[in-house]
Every structure is written in structure tokens, then in C-alpha cells.
Amino acid sequence: MDAYLKDQFDFTGVKAALLVEQSILVILRDNKPAIPWPNMWELTGGGRECLETPLECLRREVWEELGLILKEKSIIWSRIYPSMLDKDRSAVFVVAQISQEQYQEIDFGDEGQEFKLMPIEDFIKAEGIIPQLQERFKDYLSEKEENNIWTNGRN
Template structure:
């Protein structure tokens, strides 16, 4: 199902985009590289990353999803979207909640970033001591709505 994601973005400046992507009823989680030159080395993370010149939040996320896990964002159903203040540096980041069919698991291919990927329940991600705290907070906020 193709979904339009552009309704909420008013063209303001932003730094990046991330998505909590449900594949069936589990979240797709990436284990970040364990390098000292990146934020949250070795932590559990969601697909997404930094904006490249001229991209919209949706284009940023679509590119990052293809690069990191080989999935096409246009096939996902959008459940929620919101902008937040950045955690790593000042600036705006977009956060999305998306869902794909459970069959998309067979199409996941880890790209050049990250140590691996897993599917886990939201509860497992929220309880993980090594998950990126801001992503846990954003997922909790969505659950509370």
C-alpha cells in the first residue's frame, strides 16, 4: 500500500528521520556499529538517519530504509508521525511509526551499517537497557496516545 507521508511536513529545516517499523506485530531493530566516533555505539536502534541535501523527511527515511535494511518505505502503512528536537545535536528530526506485513521479514537485508538486525516486541525494546533512550521515549509516547 503506497501512503503519502508529506501532509505534516511544512518544509521547515530538519536534520534526519527515524522509524519504528512494525513487521507484522514486531519491531525491526538494528544493532548500531560499535565505534567510538558515533553516538550510542552498539545500541539498539531503529532504521533512519541523517538528511542529505534537499531531501524531505520522507525521502530521507526512504533512502535510509533501503540502505540499512533493504525495504521500500512506500510499501508501509503510516501509523503516526511527529517531529522532535534532536538528541545528538540541536535541530529537528522526524519520527515515524510504520507497519508492513509480516511477510516483509523475508526481504530484510542488512546494509553496510550496523552489526545486525532483529524483530522484537515493543515491550522487549522498551525494556532493553541498551536501546537508544530517545527512541524508547518516542515509542512510549505513541503507545500512550
């Protein structure tokens, strides 16, 4: 896990691609015109509260939205990006793995209309998903592929 996930620094919030085998857990945002990206599919996460670290923010959001306790060892990748709502500030994007059993235990909160698993191939191509989240997940896939090439002895 990247050390900055436990650091205090100025960031707006955290979004997480939670992988369940070859799928991503997505949430359909509320259909309220006053919120950003109404009625679009997004990922778990949200805004920072008080002086939370990125890990604390992520764990709180996963608990509030899904009723799950996310363990540190579940996090497999993270990166700092410009915030989607304030380009002058930072936000954190995380990829983590949860089990099929954890998925079955979800207690969906009151943010969003529904949740589901979406195949990775669909997530990176489909319309109706917040585009910045698709691009950030593609960064993870590119880096993962590069690492596989290097660790498998090619190049």
C-alpha cells in the first residue's frame, strides 16, 4: 500500500474501484439535478471529512455506502489525481479487491439508487459512467499490463 494513504495532506476525497473477480462494483448516482453527474454510474467513495487520511476517508465511505469493512491489504493500487470537482486540489483513486462473500454481505446505504457488478470490459467502454473514473481505471490497467510484461520476462 502506498504510504501517502496514511498521510495527512490536502485532498478532496477518495474513489475506489472495488474488484470482485473480473468485475467492478458500481453505484448508480441519485437522479437529482443539483448533484454532479446525476443518474450516472460511479464508484464507491466520496469527500474527505475533517482531517482524515485517504485510507480513513476510504474506509468510512465504504462503510457508509456498502456496510463493509475494507482492510488495508485489500488495496492493490492507488494514485493521486486532480480532483474532479476542483482541479486545483488533489483526490485519491484506489483499486481494491473484495471477495464474492463480501459482495454478498453488502448493506447498501442511502446514497445512490442501486449497485451492481459490471464486467471490467464494460466499465471501461460503456456510456453513462463518469468518464474521469473510467480514465483512472484505465491507468491502473495500463500499469498492471506493463508490470506483467516486465515480470514475465518480455522486454
